[in-house]
């Protein structure tokens with residue numbers, strides 16, 4: 001009996017293996033042929049947080065390769081990754097689990113107090129899909145609004161006539177005031193950020209190969225090396241990043257080894273049983289081909305159509321309301337959120353969702369969404385198949401094309417906020433935001449304070465030692481004054497210039513924000529301590545890696 005079932009599983013696997021081609025490299029669009037040099041430049045731009053208005057967010061921030069090209073911060077258990085959703089109100093049923101971008105800011109760099117997020121980073125209205133294997137779909141984003149024709153965002157000229165969804169997609173995040181931009185940022189501003197940055201200046205760790213390739217050159221020189229002239233333009237930035245993304249295809253998962261070798265033993269018995277269910281339950285009708293996606297749009301009842309109209313927003317066709325692009329199922333093993341709104345945290349929850357035939361019945365719901373009545377064992381078999389067999393270990397281990405420089409955000413280079421402050425009226429301790437890089441000579445180091453008395457005078461003091469919690473110091477290395485806003489929550493933001501003297505490299509600076517407040521012990525409510533060490537643009541540490 002056991003043998004018969006076992007034999008049956010092997011047979012089914014073999015039949016489907018024969019039908020399934022393996023994942024070949026994505027095709028370059030005419031006009032943007034990939035070269036190893038272009039891929040390297042694209043990688044640098046993709047990992048460089050200086051492309052954002054606040055110098056704190058890179059493409060990589062929301063598309064971390066080791067997490068499968070998605071955002072590991074995005075989780076229902078992380079309140080900072082919550083977007084209010086359709087109703088604009090936090091902590092209601094339609095909340096979205098998205099990705100943190102930038103604090104709201106203006107063209108002058110100062111932060112603008114956001115009604116939902118204060119000075120915290122704003123959050124995307126959808127969960128970030130993967131940037132790995134993104135080179136296959138003819139249209140990108142959950143609603144497919146990034147199409148195959150690529151236009152220069154400054155001149156509006158048609159640059160690439162087809163197959164350029166990745167290039168089109170790059171144009172959105174850098175000017176989006178939630179993701180990487182300031183309010184009203186345009187592509188001239190983005191190009192300017194690239195021109196005035198030292199490649200990967202903020203990154204604490206860069207591979208030997210990458211640093212040798214950069215070889216202390218600036219972006220103009222790198223663009224010349226790749227494109228033949230030192231002109232930096234929006235299309236070139238987009239084409240380089242897109243070429244890098246096309247190099248991020250994952251075709252060395254256990255399922256690929258199984259297909260290539262025509263040998264089912266690359267999957268465990270349980271995983272094979274899951275694969276069989278995946279086919280018998282019709283999952284593969286949408287999650288088809290070696291990509292495990294037909295790259296089409298379907299309504300599977302993840303959210304009410306009124307909350308997010310999906311594909312309808314692009315086509316205006318009523319039958320497209322509530323349709324979203326079928327996601328590839330590769331590299332899901334280490335995910336913390338699933339579906340366009342991030343509403344599920346585990347693969348078990350996703351399988352339960354399919355088992356009950358989806359939620360939110362509506363006229364556009366795909367007819368394939370029917371209750372499956374799976375047993376507990378069948379569910380865990382399906383979950384087992386969706387994890388390890390489809391996950392390329394090079395993605396998880398960050399090797400080969402998935403090796404990369406490290407990010408500034410989250411590193412010890414970020415200002416650290418420590419200790420207690422001094423409370424003022426209503427026991428409020430001023431809360432500071434200090435996330436921007438203490439890069440030597442940074443002329444626009446922006447900080448902000450909130451949770452303080454409104455309308456009060458305030459003082460931001462930077463010094464070579466802790467300016468202290470007893471009284472307002474009389475002097476400091478940097479001494480800025482600012483009146484807090486006259487709303488119920490006193491808040492303000494200001495930008496200061498950091499020292500540019502190379503003798504100061506490695507010097508640690510200390511700062512506190514003092515808010516005049518008669519209810520505080522010595523007349524000042526005082527923030528916790530901000531501590532940061534000045535670093536130079538060429539300070540990165542080289543590491544050995546498997547990168548090429």
Ligand code: HEC
Nearest residue numbers: 059062099100101124126127128129134140141142173179
């Ligand atoms: C703050 C987070 C954030 C940043 C920064 C960010 N993205 Fe995304 N990305 C998202 C979200 C959210 C979506 C989905 C939006 C949608 O579908 O409406 C997305 C979608 C994409 C997609 C489409 C994938 C698909 O299958 O449709 C690609 C490719 C991508 N991003 C690449 C990039 C690149 C390149 C950059 C830098 C230029 C970047 N992202 C910056 C959050 C981010």
Ligand code: HEC
Nearest residue numbers: 282283286298302324325326327338339340350354366368
């Ligand atoms: C009618 C087409 C269709 C069928 C059938 C289908 N899916 Fe999906 N699947 C989708 C679409 C569309 C999405 C993206 C929906 C969204 O994000 O709102 C998706 C998303 C997923 C996700 C989440 C991936 C991510 O990146 O968040 C998983 C896991 C998944 N499907 C597994 C399955 C399994 C297992 C089955 C079979 C039981 C199945 N799907 C059947 C269309 C389908």
